[in-house]
Amino acid sequence: MAKNKGKGPTPKAEDRHWHGKRQKARAVKSARRTGTPTIGPGARGRAAEGASRPTGRPAGARRANGEVPELVTGRNPVVEALRGGVPGSALYVTSGGDDRVRESIQLAADRGIPLLETGTNELDRLTDRAVHQGIALQVKPYRYAHPGDLLTGTAPLIVAVDGITDPRNLGAIVRSAAAFGATGVVVPERRAAGVTAGAWKSSAGTLATVPVAQATNLARQLKAYQKSGCFVAGLDARGAVAVADLEIASGPFVLVVGSEGKGLGRLVADTCDMLVTIPMPGRAESLNAGVAAGIALYEISRLRS
Structure with missing residues (x-):
């Protein structure tokens, strides 16, 4: 710039x-x-406006406003976010996963984002029971x-x-x-x-x-x-x-x-x-x-x- x-x-x-x-x-x-x-x-x-997919957030958290973290959930959204350089503070993963999960883990490791292995029930709670497919990226508050x-x-x-x-x-x-x-x-x-x-x-x-x-x-x-x-x-x-x-x-x-x-x-x-x-x-x-x-x-x- x-x-x-x-x-x-x-x-x-x-x-x-x-x-x-x-x-x-x-x-x-x-x-x-x-x-x-x-x-x-x-x-x-106008139909497209506001049509962006909502993402999970920690239970009880307010919407993203620069003060609370946002959670990106799902295998495709998470790997795309990491590929796009979205700043993360933690990557939550349950056991198992496919190539997208493995790539997400590698991208997070390359960028120094902490990897936290967690259970399905805990991830359900963290994401307010969003469809997470066993993986979620916590985005740093802006x-x-x-x-x-x-x-x-x-x-x-x-x-x-x-x-x-x-x-x-x-x-x-x-x-x-x-x-x-x-x-x-x-x-x-x-x-x-x-x-x-x-x-x-x-x-x-x-x-x-x-x-x-x-x-x-x-x-x-x-x-x-x-x-x-x-x-x-x-x-x-x-x-x-x-x-x-x-x-x-x-x-x-x-x-x-x-x-x-x-x-x-x-x-x-x-x-x-x-x-x-x-x-x-x-x-x-x-x-x-x-x-x-x-x-x-x-x-x-x-x-x-």
């Missing part, structure tokens, strides 16, 4: 040459808003960054996601953020995908290099970024400006990507300085959120270079 060299604190918004453009952009955005959904993929994509920590260098590039619930899409966005030099990704604390095993797998390991922060209130955090001198643009089909023409993206910038089904929330969209779009001359009516974020970040990276 490309890193910006620090050259002092980020100037306040009112001290930047584009401050007047922000006010004009807000007026244009307000006039053009029609209530159309954002970059969601339609009914087919430690989220503070949203303010993403303001690095003189021209930070931050990706904010609004309401994306599929961890695979979050992982894909993190992968694009790493490829195009973003300083980090910020996600809502509630009603949104967090950093789970599924996100680790789809990020292709880039979650180890790109910090992800959680915001209690995303709209409030976007306002904080604006006060710190960042221009905030929401990716939306209603946008008045194409991403490729957004020259202001060369400075401190936040790109907001909406959920697949509902797009940007109303408060988040209202907070953005401008709504931008990806022109699509083809027949597709919309793009998956992960794909749209990748295209937008490519154009922003081109403008910033």
Whole structure:
């Protein structure tokens, strides 16, 4: 991931040459808003959203939120997670197993993940009686960054996601953020995908290099970024400006990507300085959120270079 060299604190918004453009952009955005959904993929994509297979968790544990471990269960899911570099803290195995179990044990040993032999009843209890096939990988809890920590260098590039619930899409966005030099990704604390095993797998390991922060209130955090001198643009089909023409993206910038089904929330969209779009001359009516974020970040990276 490309890193910006620090050259002092980020100037306040009112001290930047584009401050007047922000006010004009807000007026244009307000006039053009029609209530159309954002970059969601339609009914087919909405069906896929949230369709990721649930994984077992220790009895009584809360859902994965960076504080409690997640358990990936089953021979195929476990070996795929280990192949994908998902960080584990323990591999639970009952006696016996096939080639997938043996490969999982070898991968865990190569990475220094403790191997714990356990009985079937104990593994049933640990996984809340999920279908584990005699094996489970305990994933290390993810430690989220503070949203303010993403303001690095003189021209930070931050990706904010609004309401994306599929961890695979979050992982894909993190992968694009790493490829195009973003300083980090910020996600809502509630009603949104967090950093789970599924996100680790789809990020292709880039979650180890790109910090992800959680915001209690995303709209409030976007306002904080604006006060710190960042221009905030929401990716939306209603946008008045194409991403490729957004020259202001060369400075401190936040790109907001909406959920697949509902797009940007109303408060988040209202907070953005401008709504931008990806022109699509083809027949597709919309793009998956992960794909749209990748295209937008490519154009922003081109403008910033």
